Amino acid sequence: MAIKMIKLTEEQKDCVKFRTDGELLIRGIPGSGKTTVVLERAIYLSINGEQVTPGPKVLLLTFNKALSTYIKQMVRASRDEVVEAMTFHQWGTQLLRDSGITNYRTISDEKEGFVKFAKNIIRKYGDLILPSAKVHGMSEDRSLIRFLMEEISWIKNNEIKALPQYLDAQRIGRGTQIQLTKAHRETIFDIYEKYQSILKGKRCMDFDDVALQLIDNSERILSNIRPNHVLIDEAQDLTATQLKAIKSLTMKSLTVAADKGQQIYRRGFSWKSVGIDIRGARSKYLGKTFRSTKQIIQLARSLQHHDKQLINDNEFLPLADPDTEGPLPELLISGKTNEELKTMVRKVRQIQAAFPKDNIAIIANSHDRLEEFEESLTEHGIGSIYIKSDEADFLIPGVKLVTFHSSKGLEFDHVIVTGLQEGKLPYRTMAPGDDYEAFIATERKKLYVAMTRAKLTLTLSAVAPISPFIHELDINLYR
């Protein structure tokens, strides 16, 4: 992504200068310029858009912090204009606070403990009638709590407020593994209500509550802080309630950039169901990638080809071959996890010797693993930047350490995707009650997103026993 001096294509210009009211959906394959267009359109709207409330004229929302930081830095480096970029969560909590609705603290890691606490309280009133949710590799109790956490999140994202609604609900998107009886649902709903009252008592809310609070209190959100023009990047990973909340609070125009092929969080919504009108000219498609070489795109396509559900979806965007050629992606296999650290240092040195001014991303499954890479690199005198904090500098050359999830929306000259090991990717345990096919598809998309971050070279680092996704790649397309 870059907003440097780029000559936009006619399709991209059409998106940038599209009418300044109502909705616009920009779909496009990785590297097709969605972020670029969103930024150009943000600047276009800041000059040409109408301002109907004193709130922010143009607001750019992203799903994660890494992307919003990246965007801010790109704009600062190349333009005088100020584009406000923040995550949905930052924006939502700020609106709730500024409108005097709530200033509750948002919990994330503590959610498991609170759900457990709620379940234990409900148990005191009588026997719990709950389904068996045991998954391989997790204790029975933990599995059940994980299932309840997901179910509570589903209840909230479907805006279910009362038991009769839940009893009638079809639980779309919750897989077929766990079937709930009426008695199960009654118990789950009791636990859900108790969980909510515990949160309230502690003046806390969870991530799902932010969007819900905005929807439920939309009339109380002060009009003078409502944004005029909102643009969302990587919108495929927002939840239905988040999109609805944004839509209901946007005064003039809403631009949404998305690619279902890069959806790495499980979301089940249609644009229509969240109130986004994408009929006719309001839906645009960018089909040419400007980022990666032909060799990288062909390999990514051979992986994506295994997602049958995606390629049969009518929103599926096929990857077209770019004109730029480059080296074949490389597969490195390490016998053990420790060996991978050494392999990585060697590979980084090799890239740095050939391309001293370029940036290199090491993508890993967890922060713990990234810390190990950081340590190894430091031991060998190689500096690196950990893309965890808000202030990570994306623009200076060098080695960047980033998780699969945070790599979304970013790009690097050279990408090394690590940890391609059975049990790590796809991860060995899926959420209890999850649909196996859907779980595997999401894990595959994580790898697809990571691979398509690369501009010039791509290295895949597998550790024995290697990830089954490696077997899905066309063997003729890597060395």
Ligand SMILES: Nc1ncnc2c1ncn2[C@@H]1O[C@H](COP(=O)(O)OP(=O)(O)OP(=O)(O)O)[C@@H](O)[C@H]1O
């Ligand atoms: N018209 C163009 N001409 C040349 N380069 C372009 C053009 N449009 C975009 N690019 C470049 O292509 C790269 C990818 O663009 P961008 O990040 O906007 O794509 P994206 O669709 O948002 O990707 P993803 O969905 O994978 O995050 C960037 O380096 C950008 O500068």
